[in-house]
Amino acid sequence: MKNKIIAGNWKMNKTRAEAEALIKELVPLVADARNTVIICVPFTDLQSAVELTRGTNIHVGAQNCHWKESGAFTGEIAPSMLRELGVEYVVIGHSERRTYFGETDATVLARTKAALNAGLKPIVCIGETLAERQSGKMEEVLTRQVSEGFKDVTAEELQRVTVAYEPVWAIGTGVTATDEQANDAIKYIRGVFAEKYGKAAAEALYIQYGGSMNDGNAKGLLNMSDVDGGLIGGASLVASKFAAIVHAH
Ligand code: PGA
Numbered sequence: 001m002k003n004k005i006i007a008g009n010w011k012m013n014k015t016r017a018e019a020e021a022l023i024k025e026l027v028p029l030v031a032d033a034r035n036t037v038i039i040c041v042p043f044t045d046l047q048s049a050v051e052l053t054r055g056t057n058i059h060v061g062a063q064n065c066h067w068k069e070s071g072a073f074t075g076e077i078a079p080s081m082l083r084e085l086g087v088e089y090v091v092i093g094h095s096e097r098r099t100y101f102g103e104t105d106a107t108v109l110a111r112t113k114a115a116l117n118a119g120l121k122p123i124v125c126i127g128e129t130l131a132e133r134q135s136g137k138m139e140e141v142l143t144r145q146v147s148e149g150f151k152d153v154t155a156e157e158l159q160r161v162t163v164a165y166e167p168v169w170a171i172g173t174g175v176t177a178t179d180e181q182a183n184d185a186i187k188y189i190r191g192v193f194a195e196k197y198g199k200a201a202a203e204a205l206y207i208q209y210g211g212s213m214n215d216g217n218a219k220g221l222l223n224m225s226d227v228d229g230g231l232i233g234g235a236s237l238v239a240s241k242f243a244a245i246v247h248a249h
Pocket of ligand 1: 009166170171172173174210211212213231232233234235
């Protein structure tokens, strides 16, 4: 089995002062982790996060970036701005962005390409809603999100991409997918990537599970054959809980 990639998605939480306190607490707790550790923090916390994690094993990510390098896009942040700060990763296409901010497979693709061109490593989120799952459309939705959302992503670029399978019904709800549900969906997604990029590339691709993962359920999920890590929201805001997930595998 591969090592895991454990990423915290802080969402719109933590002022700079709060972020600094959390990172200082986290650094020693995950220092001997064998898994990759990433924290994806609000834009205003990025500089502090980069400085406080320098020389540690914690990698820093943002939660979005624009598809253009500069221009009249009030309120947006360009990938090169993130790179210059020392940011390594960026979450793209989170379901909250798709639901509340009009993100589509096309904008996800554009942002992913721009992030890759700037040298960032995108964490691209996909996942079905409850209605889609219940009406038997899960596979169709996941297939569409991969085929549209990765349309122009080359095999070489895919090596720098992490995918997060986050069933929308499990995000922030306390309802976690069962170990088997998570593994089955990720296996399905891997198959879709295999059709496009070949089996070896699909096997090498990291596909995380996200949605109410916590220190209690992480071990079961992370020990499944196809679950290559986790994207963790709520539980990543408490150092001890996030560290427990980092060490769960
Ligand atoms: P959650 O969020 O762990 O709070 O469910 C996961 C995510 O949205 O990435």
